[in-house]
Amino acid sequence: MREGKTKIVEEFGDDVILRFKDDITAGDGAKHDVMENKGSICCEVTARMMKYLNENGIYTMFLEYLPPNKLHARKLTMIPLEVIVRFKKAGSFIRRYGGTDGEDLPSPLVEFTYKNDELHDPLMCVEHLEVLGITTRQVACEIIEEARRSAILLKKFFDQNGFELWDIKFEYGLDQNGRVCLGDEISPDTMRLRRSGQIFDKDVYRKDLGNPIEKYEVVLELCRNISL
Numbered sequence: 126m127r128e129g130k131t132k133i134v135e136e137f138g139d140d141v142i143l144r145f146k147d148d149i150t151a152g153d154g155a156k157h158d159v160m161e162n163k164g165s166i167c168c169e170v171t172a173r174m175m176k177y178l179n180e181n182g183i184y185t186m187f188l189e190y191l192p193p194n195k196l197h198a199r200k201l202t203m204i205p206l207e208v209i210v211r212f213k214k215a216g217s218f219i220r221r222y223g224g225t226d227g228e229d230l231p232s233p234l235v236e237f238t239y240k241n242d243e244l245h246d247p248l249m250c251v252e253h254l255e256v257l258g259i260t261t262r263q264v265a266c267e268i269i270e271e272a273r274r275s276a277i278l279l280k281k282f283f284d285q286n287g288f289e290l291w292d293i294k295f296e297y298g299l300d301q302n303g304r305v306c307l308g309d310e311i312s313p314d315t316m317r318l319r320r321s322g323q324i325f326d327k328d329v330y331r332k333d334l335g336n337p338i339e340k341y342e343v344v345l346e347l348c349r350n351i352s353l
């Protein structure tokens with residue numbers, strides 16, 4: 126069994142069971158709360174988003190949703206990276222490169238950060254990944270293409286439902302045959318999602334803008350258009 130900040134992973138034969146916890150964290154774990162139903166909401170959103178991606182030709186870990194807060198998933202060897210796809214400028218992009226919140230980028234940008242709270246998730250290029258032995262250039266390039274395709278598919282889904290996907294974070298692993306596979310989570314915790322200037326993602330929590338669960342529930346209702 127492995128326990129992270131928001132999930133518990135248990136071996137299940139050749140597969141795993143992911144249990145989503147009610148914990149919510151920000152600032153590399155510096156801010157932490159427990160919110161009722163948060164785990165089940167993020168789990169169901171992940172299940173439906175991954176099902177949508179599977180149906181559109183993306184290889185994900187998702188096998189089965191086990192209500193309320195568990196997923197049956199492929200066992201992966203996770204690569205310790207956060208893979209961020211940005212359509213608009215926000216958050217750490219603005220802190221690094223300037224610009225204004227919500228400003229369009231001319232094309233979707235894929236960034237890698239090293240998943241390490243102590244180092245505050247430093248930004249990495251493909252050269253870093255190779256030299257530091259995190260992954261090969263070939264796998265990194267495959268991840269860039271997969272992340273871009275997945276983010277564009279999700280953006281299309283949200284566009285059709287009147288929401289703007291500003292950016293999203295993915296995590297990847299290798300399956301037992303060494304194939305790149307989308308893992309972890311796709312939820313309001315891992316994206317910036319806006320509608321008419323309103324925030325429907327973890328920025329509500331990061332910036333103390335009210336009860337994030339009410340916003341997460343709106344996203345869940347939207348995702349229920351995707352059948353399981």
Ligand code: 5GP
Pocket residue numbers: 207209215216217218246292293294314315316317327
């Ligand atoms: P930024 O780098 O601008 O802070 O975040 C870019 C996107 O990736 C946002 O949608 C944000 O929610 C997501 N993201 C970045 N780092 C993390 C992280 O450590 N945990 C989670 N859940 N999402 C992250």
